[in-house]
Amino acid sequence: MNSAGFPPETVPLQGKYEGFHGQPGGSAGVQYTTVSVPPEPPRDHIIWSLGSFFYSNPCCCLGLAALIYSIKARDRKVIGDMEGAQRYGSTARCLNIWATVLVSIMVLIVFIAAYMY
Template sequence: MNPAVYPPENIPLQGRYPGFQGQPGGSAGDQCTTVSIPPEPPRDHIIWSLCCFLYSNPFCLGLAALIYSIKARDRKVVGDMEGARQYGSTARCLNIWATVLGSIMILISLIIVTTVLVLAKQSAQRYTGFDNN
């Protein structure tokens, strides 16, 4: 399969001969296409920060996230994309922490309220003498 004329690393592919350069079926010159994609602008997470500030603001993390989001938006307007990316990243981390802590606090509150209501119902049944079991 390997003729003695060609060393193993120089075996032509797709039936080309050694003097041919370029794409099969095309011209012999090199053809390149360059696509320039603009980088995505950094995100400032302003809506998420506003929601965390208004609805779940444990340890003022929502306020801090809102401040960093505003700083990120200001940096983006000025044209400092790296600074905007850093402030946006900090706002994102603070939003994550505020959301997680707020969710945990809501869950614990629901568990406490449910437990208190069940204990109050049992206490009222014991006090009145009614036992529906």
């Protein structure tokens, strides 16, 4: 009897019951699902390079060089040369870092010099 006081109902199984996979009496095959995720394309840092070009160009033209390498990286990515795109993108990133650091130091020196007077 269940909690309501009625006898339990029995429902016959439809078809043949094979048990759980891997258990005795069941099938021993195991199914795997493989998900292939394409690798993320290399970054070209074009926006950062444009900012460096417009704001950091007095620093030995590092902004212009970074912009050129970013465009080369984007071109390589379009034609499918991911290794070349990664190489050019990495160079653009390094040039952007140098340009940003140098401009930051120059701005800091200008503020300090203005504060001293």
